Amino acid sequence: MSDNELTPDEAAALPVEPTGAEFDDDHELTGAPEPESSTRRPVSAKAAAAIGARVVGGVLGIGIAAAAVLGSTFVELPSSTATPPSELVVPVPTAQQLTCPGPLLRLSDESGAAASTVFTLGQAVTRFSSSTGAVEQSRISASDAQPGESVAEPLVLSAAPDAQSPDLDVLLSGAQSQSVAVGDYVGFASAACRAVGGDSWLVGGATTTGRTTLISLTNPTEVASTVDLEIFDERGVVSAAGTGGIVVPPNGQRVLSLAGFAPGISSPVVHVTSSGGQITAELQQSIVRGLDAGGVEIIGATQPPARSVFLPGMVVTNLEAIQALRGTATQTDDVIAAIRVFLPGEESTTLSFTLTPADTERDPIRFTRDVSAGVVTDIPIEELETGAYSVQIESDEPVVAAARTTSAVIASGGGISATDFAWFTASPALTEDTQFTVASGLDAVLNVVNPGDTDVVVSLVAAGDTVADGSANDEAADDQAANEYTIEAGATLRVPVPNGETLTLVHSSRVFVSVTQAGDGFLSAYSIDPQTPGSSPLTVFP
Known part of the structure; x- marks a missing residue:
């Protein structure tokens, strides 16, 4: 008998499956299905045992795998890291280079002819120094x-590394100034010599009646630069032909009239971007009110868009004279002190302004203003008392800004004997010791803002300087004594500095700095940029 066959006794003991058949009254079986053949074979005890063993083994295997996964989260596995080979390379410091704006410019010649041609006005005096x-x-x-009485081209300054100490960064700074009194052009303008860049924001100027604004683009490199201009005004973006693809040749300068792109606007902001050779960009504005000259100014680039903006020094020279000028002159809409702001993004916001007087006995002036994005807003500040102010602007959205004030002098006969104006740009933060040069001419004041919550200690160290003809100022070179000052948290240091001198500002924390110059009814200002980056160590991976 095979393993799959049952004995008669085993078969009899099996339960009977119901078949669905029924018995009739004679106890005969009815409805019984016909017998069918089947291939199903009953499972033996040995096969059932084998299947059970496989099931148990599978359950155990799953349990072991789960235990291994859980155990790996608690057992620290061996690891290894590989550090790629590298080498720290310290480049040799390269020559530093700055570009000075050059002489003041005007449209037309002395006779008023050639109204679309740019001519120079006199000669700027440049002071500079290198470490x-x-x-x-x-x-x-x-x-x-076109050259008038002097050369027309901007000045380029270069300083090579010291042969005796080639590993030290070169410090180079310069500033220029110019007084002019030619026809409708009367005033004083000073400006810093700046390093090139590929992105600049110019806040200032106007092209309304009697207001002329020129855009200067200078490329001191050996590669042609392609420049694009984005112009915004009190109505929004200005669409004009010719603002894109402006080619500035290598070692060349382009001078463009803003009125050629945007005539009759009172509140322009110009965003300048360049590719190829990098450039410096400035605005030059002149004002004529009726028949009276209203001043000249060179406006450098302001701080790029930021949520916190500082104008370290805004000067109001004589409120009484300004009120007299408003009462006698024509077209006095830009005589009142004003702050120009622009939100380049898409979100409007509320700006918070704080004007802190130099006179510590006077309380700061605080106010807020809702400003729309994409349009330029001039915020006039009526009856701003005579004195100097630091301006802080806080915003939830990035903003660019600058401020404008007018100066005037009352003559002995009661009339206005001189008038000028200045634009005060937002200063970038200085985080390291910085060398700067004070322009010659009017009395100068250094403005240093401490934006932090703790005191900042600053020192001014005098250094030798040089004028444009190459002669040295030995008196300044001999004076190396440090003047140390402590600036309280949130306060501003204002200290007179000698005209034409080069100084190094040593400071213990972040500050914002500018130079303002005023006297005899004339006024100008410029901000101090961070030191031009030197040669930083580089990690090289093969």
């Missing part, structure tokens, strides 16, 4: 401006 002592001077080789 290596030697400064190379050169002129831009090509300019749109």
Whole structure:
């Protein structure tokens, strides 16, 4: 008998499955299904045992795998890290280079002819200094401006590393100034010499009646630069032909009239971007009120869009004279002190303004203003008392800003004997010791804002300086004594500085700095930029 066959006794003991058949009254079986053949074979005890063993083994295997996964989360596995080979390379410091704006410019010649041609007005005086002592001077080789009584091209300053200490960064700074009194152009303008860049925001100027604003684009590099201009005004973006793809040749300057792109606007902001060779960009504005000259100014780039903006020094020279000018002159809409702001994004916001007087006995002036995005807003500040102010602007959205004030002098006969104006740009933060040069001319004041919550200690160290003809100022070079000051949290230091001198500002924390110059009814200002980056160590991976 095979393993799959049952004995008669085993078969009899099996339960009977119901078949669905029924019995009739005679006890005969009815409805019984016909017998069918089947291939199903009953499962033996040995097969059932084998299946059970496999099931138990599978359950155990799953349990072991789960235990291994859980155990791996608690057992620290061996690991290894590989550090790629590298080498720290310290480049040799390269020559530093700055570009000075050059002489003041005007449209038309002395007779008023050639109204679309740019001519120079006199000659700027440039002061500069380098930590290596030697400064190379050169002129831009090509300019749109035609020479008048002097050279037209901007000045380029270069300082090579010190041969005795080639591992030290070169410090180079410069500033220029110019007084002019030619026809409708009467005033004083000073400006810092700046490093090139690819992105600049110019806040200032106007092209309304009697207001002329020129855009200067200077490329001191050996590569042509392609410049695009975005112009915004009190109505929004200005659509004008010719604002894109402006080619500035290598070692060249382009001078463009803003009125050629946007005539009759009172509140322009110009965003300048360049590709290829990098450039410096400035605005030059002049004002004529009726038949009276209203001043000139060179406006450098302001701080790029930021949520916290500082204008370290805004000067009101004589409120009484300004009120007299408003009562006698025509077209006095820009005589009142004003702050110009622009939100380049898409979200409007509320700006918070704080004007802190230099006179500590006077309380700060605080106010807020709702400002729309995409349009330029001039915020006039009526009856601003005579004195100097630091301006802080806080915003939830990035903003660019600058401020404008007018100066005037009352003559002995009661009339206005002189008038000028200045634009005060927002200063970038200085985080390291910085060398700067004070322009010659009017009395100068250094403005240093401490934006932090703790005191800042600053020192002014005098250094030798050089004028444009190459002669040295030995008196300044001999004076190396440090003047130390402590600036309280949130306060501003205002200290007179000698005209034409180069100084190094040593400070213990972040500050914002500008130079303002005023006297005899004339006024100008410029901000101090961070030191031009030197050669930083580089990690090289093969």
